[in-house]
Amino acid sequence: MTRLLHFGSGPATLPLEVLEEAREALLELPGEGLGVLELPHRGPGYERIHGEAEAAVRRLLGADDAWAVLFLQGGASLQFALVPMNLGPDGDVAVTGTWTQKALEEARRLGGGARAAADTGATNFDRLPDALDLRPGASYLHVASNETIHGVQWPELPASAAPLVVDASSDILARPLDLARAGVVFAGAQKNLGAAGVTLVLVRRALLERAPATLPAILSWRAHAAAGSALNTPPVFAVFVLGLMLRWTERQGGVAALAARNAARAARLYAALDARPDVYAVHARPGARSTVNVPFRLATPALEAAFLEGAAREGLLGLAGHRSVGGVRASLYNAMPDDGVARLIAWVEAFAAEARAAGAPAPQPPAPAAGARA
Amino acid sequence: MTRLLHFGSGPATLPLEVLEEAREALLELPGEGLGVLELPHRGPGYERIHGEAEAAVRRLLGADDAWAVLFLQGGASLQFALVPMNLGPDGDVAVTGTWTQKALEEARRLGGGARAAADTGATNFDRLPDALDLRPGASYLHVASNETIHGVQWPELPASAAPLVVDASSDILARPLDLARAGVVFAGAQKNLGAAGVTLVLVRRALLERAPATLPAILSWRAHAAAGSALNTPPVFAVFVLGLMLRWTERQGGVAALAARNAARAARLYAALDARPDVYAVHARPGARSTVNVPFRLATPALEAAFLEGAAREGLLGLAGHRSVGGVRASLYNAMPDDGVARLIAWVEAFAAEARAAGAPAPQPPAPAAGARA
Numbered sequence: 001m002t003r004l005l006h007f008g009s010g011p012a013t014l015p016l017e018v019l020e021e022a023r024e025a026l027l028e029l030p031g032e033g034l035g036v037l038e039l040p041h042r043g044p045g046y047e048r049i050h051g052e053a054e055a056a057v058r059r060l061l062g063a064d065d066a067w068a069v070l071f072l073q074g075g076a077s078l079q080f081a082l083v084p085m086n087l088g089p090d091g092d093v094a095v096t097g098t099w100t101q102k103a104l105e106e107a108r109r110l111g112g113g114a115r116a117a118a119d120t121g122a123t124n125f126d127r128l129p130d131a132l133d134l135r136p137g138a139s140y141l142h143v144a145s146n147e148t149i150h151g152v153q154w155p156e157l158p159a160s161a162a163p164l165v166v167d168a169s170s171d172i173l174a175r176p177l178d179l180a181r182a183g184v185v186f187a188g189a190q191k192n193l194g195a196a197g198v199t200l201v202l203v204r205r206a207l208l209e210r211a212p213a214t215l216p217a218i219l220s221w222r223a224h225a226a227a228g229s230a231l232n233t234p235p236v237f238a239v240f241v242l243g244l245m246l247r248w249t250e251r252q253g254g255v256a257a258l259a260a261r262n263a264a265r266a267a268r269l270y271a272a273l274d275a276r277p278d279v280y281a282v283h284a285r286p287g288a289r290s291t292v293n294v295p296f297r298l299a300t301p302a303l304e305a306a307f308l309e310g311a312a313r314e315g316l317l318g319l320a321g322h323r324s325v326g327g328v329r330a331s332l333y334n335a336m337p338d339d340g341v342a343r344l345i346a347w348v349e350a351f352a353a354e355a356r357a358a359g360a361p362a363p364q365p366p367a368p369a370a371g372a373r374a
Numbered sequence: 375m376t377r378l379l380h381f382g383s384g385p386a387t388l389p390l391e392v393l394e395e396a397r398e399a400l401l402e403l404p405g406e407g408l409g410v411l412e413l414p415h416r417g418p419g420y421e422r423i424h425g426e427a428e429a430a431v432r433r434l435l436g437a438d439d440a441w442a443v444l445f446l447q448g449g450a451s452l453q454f455a456l457v458p459m460n461l462g463p464d465g466d467v468a469v470t471g472t473w474t475q476k477a478l479e480e481a482r483r484l485g486g487g488a489r490a491a492a493d494t495g496a497t498n499f500d501r502l503p504d505a506l507d508l509r510p511g512a513s514y515l516h517v518a519s520n521e522t523i524h525g526v527q528w529p530e531l532p533a534s535a536a537p538l539v540v541d542a543s544s545d546i547l548a549r550p551l552d553l554a555r556a557g558v559v560f561a562g563a564q565k566n567l568g569a570a571g572v573t574l575v576l577v578r579r580a581l582l583e584r585a586p587a588t589l590p591a592i593l594s595w596r597a598h599a600a601a602g603s604a605l606n607t608p609p610v611f612a613v614f615v616l617g618l619m620l621r622w623t624e625r626q627g628g629v630a631a632l633a634a635r636n637a638a639r640a641a642r643l644y645a646a647l648d649a650r651p652d653v654y655a656v657h658a659r660p661g662a663r664s665t666v667n668v669p670f671r672l673a674t675p676a677l678e679a680a681f682l683e684g685a686a687r688e689g690l691l692g693l694a695g696h697r698s699v700g701g702v703r704a705s706l707y708n709a710m711p712d713d714g715v716a717r718l719i720a721w722v723e724a725f726a727a728e729a730r731a732a733g734a735p736a737p738q739p740p741a742p743a744a745g746a747r748a
Contacts, residue, residue, distance in 0.1 A: 004407030008414045011610055019400050019409055026397040027390070033378030033691055035393055037569040037615065040382045040692060073447035073571065074592065077606035081590035106590040190607055195411040197447065197571040197609035216455035216480040218448065232451035233564055235571035236385055237611065241411065317407055318414060 005340040008318030009148050009293060009331040010170070010191040018194070018244045018335075025240065036240050041233050049240050050229065056246035060255055061177060061185075063202055068225040070201040071239050076169045079186040079201060080106040083165050084114060086203075086211045086221050087184070088139030092117035092162065094132055096154075097125040097147030098324060099167060104142075117141060124325075125150040127285045138162040140183065146171035146290050148191075149322040151283055151329070153290035157181045163207055171292050172200070173249055174334055175259040183207050189238060191292075192334045194245040197238035249334060258334050259291075265341040266291040266332060272345045276352040279303075281363040283327070295321055295329040299361040304328060307351050314347050316340075379714040382692030383522050383667060383705040384544070384565040392568070392618045392709075399614065410614050415607050423614050424603070430620035434629055435551055435559075437576055442599035444575040445613050450543045450562040453575060454480040457539050457558065458488060460577075460585045460595050462513030466491035466536065468506055470528075471499040471521030472698060473541060478516075491515060498699075499524040501659045512536040514557065520545040520664050522565075523696040525657055525703070527664035531555045537581055545666050546574070547623055548708055549633040557581050563612060565666075566708045568619040571612035623708060632708050633665075639715040640665040640706060646719045650726040653677075655737035657701070669695055669703040673735040678702055681725050688721050690714075 006013040025036040032045050039045050054069045063069060072078070080103040084091055089112020093104040101121070107114035118129030125147060134141060141160040146153040148170040156178060157166060163183030172187040179185070184203050190196035201221065208222040217223035217231060224231055252258055270289060273280040273296055283295040298304045304327060311319050321327035330344055380387040399410040406419050413419050428443045437443060446452070454477040458465055463486020467478040475495070481488030492503030499521060508515060515534040520527040522544040530552060531540060537557030546561040553559070558577050564570035575595065582596040591597035591605060598605055626632055644663060647654040647670055657669040672678045678701060685693050695701035704718055 002407060003402055003409075006408045006412060008412070010607065011412050011414060013408065013412050016401070019411065022411070023397050023400040026393050026400070028377055033376060033689075034380045034387065035377075037393065037396070038380060038382070038385050038387050040385060041570070042697060073449065073609075074452070075447065075606040077592045078448070081592050106592065109588055109590050111588045188607060195611055196415070196607045197612055214483055214485045216483050218451045218455050218480065232449040233384065233562060233570045235447075235609065235612070236564075237569055238571055238609070315407075323416060 004315045004317050005343065006318045007316065007330045007332070007336070007340070007344065009322065009329060010188070010333075011196050012191050012331060012333050013335050014194065014245070015248050015335045018241065018248050021244050022241050037237055039236055041230060041236055046236055049236070049243055050234070053239055053243035053246060056243065056250065057200065060173060060246060060249060061202070062179060066204055066206075067179070068203045068205050068208060068221070070203065070221065070224050071229045071234060071242070072199045072201055072224060073197065073235055075196075075199055076167055076186055076188040077102065077106075079167070079199065081110070082219055082221065083107065083140060083142060083184065084110050084112055085215055085219055087163060087165070087207065088210060089113055090135070090137070090139045091142055092132070092134055092138045092140070093142040094129060094158070095119040095121065096128060096144060096152050097150040098322075099147055099149070099169070100142065100144045103167065107142075125152060126283055126288070128152060128154060128288045132158055134160065134162070136161070140165045143167070144169075145177070146292060148293050148331075149295070149325060149329075151290040151293040151295040152288045153292070155287070163204070170333075171290070173255055173258065174262050174292050176255055189242055191331070192245070194241035195238050197235045198242055200242070252334070261338070262291045262332065262334070265338060266294065269294055269330065269332070269341060269345055269348070272348045276348075278362040279352040279355050279360070280348070292333055293329060293331050295325065295327055297327040297363055299363045301326070303355065303360055310351055311344075311347055314343065316344055316347060378689045378691050379717065380692045381690065381704045381706070381710070381714070381718065383696065383703060384562070384707075385570050386565050386705055386707050387709050388568065388619070389622050389709045392615065392622050395618050396615055411611055413610055415604055415610055420610055423610070423617055424608070427613055427617035427620060430617065430624065431574065434547060434620060434623060435576070436553060440578055440580075441553070442577045442579050442582060442595070444577065444595065444598050445603045445608060445616070446573045446575055446598060447571065447609055449570075449573055450541055450560055451476065451480075453541070453560040453573065455484070456593055456595065457481065457514060457516060458484050458486060459589055459593055461537060461539070461558070461581065462584060463487055464509070464511070464513045465516055466506070466508055466512045466514070467516040468503060468532070469493040469495065470502060470518060470526050471524040472696070473521055473523070473543070474516065474518045477518075477541065481516075499526060500657055500662070502526060502528060502662045506532055508534065508536070510535070514539045517541070518543075519551070520666060522667050522705075523669070523699060523703075525664040525667040525669040526662045527666070529661070537578070544707075545664070547629055547632065548636050548666050550629055563616055565705070566619070568615035569612050571609045572616055574616070626708070635712070636665045636706065636708070639712060640668065643668055643704065643706070643715060643719055643722070646722045650722075652736040653726040653729050653734070654722070666707055667703060667705050669699065669701055671701040671737055673737045675700070677729065677734055684725055685718075685721055688717065690718055690721060
């Protein structure tokens with residue numbers, strides 16, 4: 001066993017005990033005479049897996065029967081298209097990073113009246129908007145509770161008269177989610193919910209009726225809800241791993257316990273980075289900083305490469321920033337052990353000392369920007 | 375280990391060696407320091423998995439660079455919507471069973487001019503149409519090379535001036551596929567290609583240009599092709615298992631060898647059923663019978679239940695017919711060992727002897743039907 005610490009943004013590290021449980025199920029599920037990959041999706045074995053996962057989602061998020069809980073394929077990106085297709089063409093989108101930018105692009109391709117309710121691109125998505133320009137009668141307001149690439153997270157969800165759509169892909173179950181404000185919540189599984197290949201979608205049942213009759217069933221939340229997410233063959237293994245991950249989450253004490261731990265350790269990492277402004281520059285401004293994705297820069301690509309190479313020697317992998325922005329990014333999802341964060345902080349401090357001793361340049365301060373929350 | 379023989383229609387049985395290879399990869403992939411569920415989809419590890427799977431698809435199907443090879447989510451059912459969305463609204467569909475019926479329904483929901491080029495529903499989909507009513511200028515002709523539920527299989531693909539779309543979900547790699555006649559081929563993985571959660575889609579590159587600009591990227595074959603099927607996070611594990619399954623298929627001698635074996639053993643099963651018309655009635659007429667799905671009936675639900683219960687005692691599972699049609703169905707995909715088919719035939723013969731001895735009624739002959747190929 002030479003498993004290393006992996007800080008990738010997703011697919012992300014999973015708890016060893018979840019992987020061991022998944023491994024056990026591949027050749028034979030108890031009482032089934034076959035492995036989980038072979039399990040018929042119309043039988044009691046899969047129905048139990050699905051039912052237990054749905055019940056755990058409802059317990060962990062506090063979602064009562066006013067909500068439909070769907071397990072779909074296609075990733076959060078498919079939901080970018082399904083949101084306008086199911087709720088209507090005139091969406092407002094709070095553009096706070098790459099993922100909401102993509103969501104707005106997809107909605108616009110459909111030819112409706114989707115528009116940005118804010119756009120913090122002028123400061124390279126380093127903060128949250130001061131205000132949202134919301135239209136009366138908008139079909140929905142779409143936000144990303146956390147922008148995975150830019151490390152910007154809404155401290156609390158905005159209030160909205162239109163149904164609030166929350167892309168919670170990177171911080172679902174990593175902190176409390178204010179369902180009372182939301183109309184739709186979706187999250188790809190490959191960060192806090194297990195393996196790539198299933199997307200958790202919660203929709204208030206009252207919103208299911210908005211889908212037009214011209215929508216193919218496979219693109220309709222209403223049709224998926226009516227079929228219990230088994231309109232066609234579900235991604236059985238990904239739902240199984242989701243169930244294992246939900247049970248693991250409950251064993252950790254649930255969302256509140258994990259949120260407190262995540263906030264504390266992210267604060268320690270930010271403090272270590274902020275303590276060395278001569279070496280590191282955190283991308284996101286205080287007040288908008290994510291507890292799960294921490295992107296930062298060093299002065300030069302060569303320094304960043306040296307940081308990443310040294311980290312790899314320490315057994316700390318997956319720290320390169322997203323290909324679209326570069327730099328360094330540490331993703332600290334629920335399955336990242338505290339010891340991993342501690343070892344990362346130790347490397348941040350050790351590298352800073354080395355860089356100072358070698359007379360490395362300091363990063364430039366961020367460009368001045370106006371009109372956005374500091 | 376109490377693995378049993380599983381004749382389910384999909385998710386279907388997988389080769390033990392493929393399951394063992396998948397199991398090995400869960401905790402740690404060699405050289406990666408993490409397991410396959412945690413593997414970043416933008417790194418060399420996944421790129422190798424994807425590249426090897428694509429190359430094996432091309433070798434096994436004889437697909438040259440005129441074809442885009444895509445690994446998508448959403449199942450074959452999502453393709454029912456993507457076909458008209460990407461190729462145009464005026465499709466002809468050869469309705470030969472449940473799956474083409476569903477494909478036509480989805481195309482019609484989109485509000486275009488999709489229509490049936492044939493419909494064998496009058497005889498409960500027990501045969502292939504004598505002729506297809508094809509429109510000049512149709513956007514495409516959609517066929518299912520094999521209808522999983524009704525056990526009807528085209529001996530060869532029809533010729534078509536419009537691009538031929540082939541749903542090959544249940545017989546891909548189980549027999550040769552005449553790509554020269556096809557424009558689009560798709561197949562859910564959970565029968566001959568591994569685990570539910572990935573869909574193989576082949577599209578002639580020339581057809582990629584037909585998608586309208588108003589199509590969201592996530593629904594566009596062109597966009598997926600341009601992004602190498604990594605427009606968003608792919609279903610990493612399902613693609614990994616697909617790759618294992620493709621290598622296994624090559625080790626068996628490839629499509630030609632498997633097709634010969636499949637045809638021979640299906641013929642043995644049909645012969646055993648046809649030899650006892652006093653007990654069994656095969657659903658599909660000779661000339662249209664599938665080599666991979668063999669649905670048949672007994673005279674009464676009680677007899678069918680007795681057949682299934684006895685089969686389960688023999689360790690033969692998953693033989694109940696689809697919930698929409700009842701009866702019995704044996705799915706004999708590539709991963710079903712010959713010994714499994716032999717044991718099933720032995721049970722077919724033993725049960726027939728028991729039923730005769732007990733004076734059980736014979737099944738009714740099929741209702742007479744006109745206007746369709748006998």
